[in-house]
Amino acid sequence: MCAGQWGDSKFIPPGLSTPDRLARAHGAFKALVLDGNPWWSRIWTVQEVVLPSNALILWGPLCLPWATFKQAARRLCSGLFPRLHYPILETFHDVVNNFTGPVRGLEIAEAGESPLNILQRWRHRKATDPRDKAFALMGMFSHTPIPGVQICDYDMSVVNLYKKVTTGLIQSEKGLRPLVGLRLNSIPDLPSWAIDLSQTPCDNTPHWWWNHSHRYKKFAADGGEDLQFTSPLHEGSLLTLRGISVDTVQKVGSPLRGDDPESIPNDQIIESTNIWQQLMERALGDRKYPSGETPADVFWRTMMGDLLMQEFPLRRANDNDARLAALQFHGGSPLNKLICNSVRMMIAGQTFFVTERGYVGVGPPNLVEGDEVWVLSGGKVPFILRPSKGDKSPRSSATPLFSLIGDAFVYGIMDGEAMALRKSGPQAVYPH
Template sequence: MPWAELEAFLDTDRYIDRYGVPDAFHGHFSHEMSIRTHFGDSVVYPHILAHQRRAVKGGGNEYGASLLDVLARFRHAGATDARDKVFGLLGLCSDTLGIQSNYSLSIRDVYIDCSVKLIKHHGNLDLLCQGPWELLGNEGRNPELPSWCPDYAHAGESRILFAQRDIYASGPELPQVPFAILSSGALVLDGFAVDDIAVVRGPVGADTIPGPPFSPGVQTALLWMPDSLLREGIDQGHDDLASFLKYDNVPSRHCHTDNRLEEYWRTLTLDCMRMPSRRLREKELVTLRGVFQRWLVAPFDSYLTSFEDPGFTETKISFTGSGSGDFDPLHAAYHGWHFAVSRTGLYCMVPRVAKPGDHIAVLPGAKVPVLLRPRDAHSLTFEWVGACYVHGFMDGEALQPNNGIAKGRRYEIA
């Protein structure tokens, strides 16, 4: 079938107008899950080719033909030689960043060189913090690669915080990220040590759920909730919350807002509205403080429509994950993120592969904090775990003098 007829059948232009073109941070059909579910690869792959044809014909500016965009767009495509997941796509890029095909190089050397050039070109660590390639936990990943380097031949399942680039600004924004690559392939940066993870609340299993009258989403929020917050509800007369007590020693500290419950629900929500994702505004925080205080006494589910709804202040909160409104407290949880508490009591949302002992760091060029895993108890070398949300450290607080927690240090990430 001629391409013109195929694109007419796919109605490519209309879909681009509606969903945009997939790039380094947006999947095909953007957030429209129904299309991906019902049609799957039979529609996705022809559209990928159609998008790339637009990029090539249009010079790449409008449709995204940067090296990072092209690598991401074709990350699930096959290649007989894994080096062609970089070399084989160079002809489609508007800028190859000086990469030249050289098959005398190993896969490891090709991928490290490509990643280094991308970091230098973009001047940030988005490739690692928000990239579409899964790092730790990727079963198909090449074991010869450093933990921080994407395996361009095995994308895995990346679970980025958000596609938007400007929601958070935890690390220093610099024209160039100051880093070094050792002969071992280790990435060396000077950053800020924030804390270590003490407790991770993993996925909620059926055997741990107390059951009715609480909906599954509410059960997750209560099972993750620290005992100190549950006791607030119990003290206000909601004795049913006692079934959610864990009787563990979750660290506590003086919080940023003088309201520990607020820190909890703002952590679950990643401090954001959706979709498109954006930070909560002060007028919304004022409303939600009252809503969540009432919810703790009567934590049941009902639909939330919109902050523009005049009856919003009378509306309870939906933990259904149905996307019925513009505020979904468990959106991150439904996408594989887990709640965690640091040793000093910071509330966090962390990747599913996180575990106690993982180290929270703020790095130059990283818009979000990251988790690093010490190689051993006494090692100064770390492995990359992934990006995370740490309440109170998403807007450059680690850079402020006398913040009481973060300390400057050097990281060697193997």
């Protein structure tokens, strides 16, 4: 790698000195790392590395300390190796990525994380029994990490386990962070609010979970109100929360499709944001935005989710950032990487919407007209709920059941404004 960095052939080992030898070395290393060796993709192998005080990796006749793997991954991620385009570096680019990602992830797990982060970090790993997506990680904690979930209780069905895992995470988090992120449930009878751990998202899609989680912590849509949570009803399928209904979705744009934000061309982002802005202008007409700002500033701050982002949020956005974004995407100005990435990370895999009262937001790609925007006690961001026609709650014939569609950004209600303007206290709401 160092030889490739400097482009000096005298530093290149003989084993990598010809194209044929380079290809064979690449094949050998690929057999060691993610996508080339199934060990990296199995859920039970996480604790094999995390629990021992000194782990050894066996690779054919070789025996390597796990500490050596960690040291190599740290150095490759340290920035000491600039991304120069010498052939040797290009050849090993995929191997390096498939090596550093899992190793650094396991190092984070060794240091300790919350149960929610642990489950989300490793949910992409495979398991023959879908219950092992939870059970295989329980041994990483010295205590019962998720209230109500016993270690390796295989008498419990997958549906009941995932319900208990989700409600237990809500209790341990004392908030609704477990409900954020894309929610694609494939198991029959699994409630819309339950985390379907059997779904295996690609681990290079930050908008699936981490992007939502990082953003979640920067807002206070609930005005700081404590979680109001009681035991689920109807055999654990009916979640009981409290909150306020803010508005109903009136217009919905076409989603910006793409699994990996970095792979979406700028032209596609420009086209989508242009269509969405026209949708907003038609829907609002001559109305002012509810919070008083100009529609143009509101639109571009919404496109950034009101945050300047790298991997993590750097700071809240302001009107100057919004105007800079407008100039870059629609005014022909050179693209600023920070602004561009902030927009890209916010809207990839999402869609734009306008509510009846004129609020605008970005939310799940399966959002439809008639969905409702709610602020729930214990939830730092708004959530999109879909009324279930014909179904009523067990406590009030006037309160319908809801399906949870996902979390959303809605400009003007992210810092407790909706809670401050309410005319009555939070009402019971029953996602199922």
